[in-house]
Amino acid sequence: MNFKLAVIGHASSVEEIEEIVKHKFTNMDVFKIECNDDEDVEHAVAELKKIINQCNGILYTRKEPYKLLSSRIEHNVTVRYADIDTSTFIHSLLRASFHFGADITRVSVDTLDYASIIRAYHSLGIPTESVSPQIVPIDTNSSHFVQRAQEEHIKNVQSGLSDVCTTNIRQVSEYLTEKNIPCVLIAPSAETYIYEIRRILLSHKLRKLNENNIACVSISVSPRDNFYVFHHTVLQEVLDLNKIAETIAIFAQKIDGALITLSNMEYILMCNSSNLEITTENFARLDILTSVYTNTAHVLSIGIGYGDTAKIAKANAVVGMHQAKMEGGNRAYVVYSPDDMFGPIEPNETNNRKPNIFDSQLEQIAETSGLSVNTVFKIDCLVKQKNKRNFTSIELAKEIGVSVRTANRIIVKLEQCGYIVEVGRHVISERGRPTRVVKVVF
Structure with a gap:
């Protein structure tokens, strides 16, 4: 029986992935759903509803369509999206320099955050004071966000603030090119797509083998000791908590878990233990800890509980969460039983990186x-x-x-x-x- 994979995103990216599947994978059928811009979202949701019960996995071509559709339809299968990082941004800078002769220290860029962009420049030996990137914010919850991104990129170039645009949104790239605005598309490589498809296959197989192995993740959000030094407005605190809620929701999707929001400071996730172990590389990478610590004035206390029933797994998770919280947070404990606890798990990069309390x-x-x-x-x-x-x-x-x-x-x-x-x-x-x-x- 063939594995059925739904691929959702811009038409050209969907076609590219279909070709990759034909040449790199066997016994796999691809369901193609086009979502070229925010105006196509409702149609894409309707198409996904028709086939979701037939699918074994879903791959989104970018993070943006993933966020748009996952907020409108519940996914009951393994889901992944192809993401970009500093290496793909560096690749786009090289292309901008070669094809346009552009000043790559003055770029208009969307999707990536300022800290990631600066790290990319540092890796090229370019100091912070020599660059002036213009960040175009992408809010997928806002209507016509694609059009807004196009307008912001054009203004940055026409005002002289930027010499070239780099975007992760294919429609933005095509529009700017039509307007003769120098633009480079930041796109995942074929290897990235292959890697994500393999992750989906592995997760699906392990899920079938261990359908009854339950894990629970208990998460508590706490302000850091110096929280009130930096938060002079209620607005910034709300923005922080919204950012944390989104980070946790994305993590829940990655582990194919059910998210229960007890409050804006307490969360419970129920999932299959295999999915959790694959996503965290057997708890070697808890990126959710690092993300919250470096981008907000809060820390997470995480307990991961195992058990034969959901009730036992939750009880063990709460024990681990309280242990992490008593130690000041920003760590996690895995609890197999009251007498068998593993931890603390605290990624090294969390301790070494300066927290971005102020962006x-x-x-x-x-x-x-x-x-x-x-x-x-x-x-x-x-x-x-x-x-x-x-x-x-x-x-x-x-x-x-x-x-x-x-x-x-x-x-x-x-x-x-x-x-x-x-x-x-x-x-x-x-x-x-x-x-x-x-x-x-x-």
Whole structure:
């Protein structure tokens, strides 16, 4: 009986994966579902509903379609997505340099975060102070996010902030190319697709062999000791907790587990033990610990419990979670029975990497402009809270709690470094000069 794999994503990527399956795998049928942009999501969901009960596994061509569809339909089979990393970004920089002769220190880039981009430049021997990447945020929960990404990339190039665009979204790449905007697609390699398909096959086989072997993951979220030093707004705390909830939800999908949200600080995951062991490489890689520690002001305390029944597995998981929490969190314990506990599991990279309580990009902006991190942080929170980037100096002064004169000085400093640009003039009264309207571009 053939293995049935659903492949979901942009048409060209789906076709590429189908060709890979034909040449690299036997006894495998591919169900193709196209999702070229956010307008195709509902159609893709409808198509997936028709075939999901016939599928043995699902592969998404990118993280974006995975997030869009997994929030709309429950997946009852093993799911993976092909991701990009710093190596694929470096590859795109080399292509940009060769094909366009572009200044690769000034790129407009989506999907990757600032810290990953800076690590990529460092691996090429390019120091932080020599680069000025412009990050285009991708929010798959927002309607028309593809169109917004296209507009942001174009503005970055036309304003002179960027010399070339790199994107993980194929439709964005095609659109920018049509507009004669220098653009390079950041795409997974064929080897990445092959690796993910093999992971799906292995997970499916082990799942069949160990259908009754239950594992439970108990997760507790706690603020770090220095939490209140850095969180001056309720908004930033909410953003942190939302980021953590998304990280946990993605982890639950990776282990093919059922996620139970007890509160925004407590989570339970029930899953097959084999899927958990494969995803974590037998608990050698608990990336969820590292991700939360380095990108938020919180830590996770994780207990992983085994048992013949769900009740026993959960009880053991809670024991492990409490043990991790008593030791300050940022660690995990595996509990096979009350007398058999393994741990603590605390990835080395967690201890060695500096936590990004303030986003690394905000720290760089503060250093370059000569402003305090707190001031840059307030402006960043304002942009996210209001969901807009255009302000007058009067509006900015009111929102961040400073005088108009101080707001004007802040604008000048950020404008000199290219982090704010003038986009128009606004007439407030019949007399006097029009007030400048500026746009925050970080």
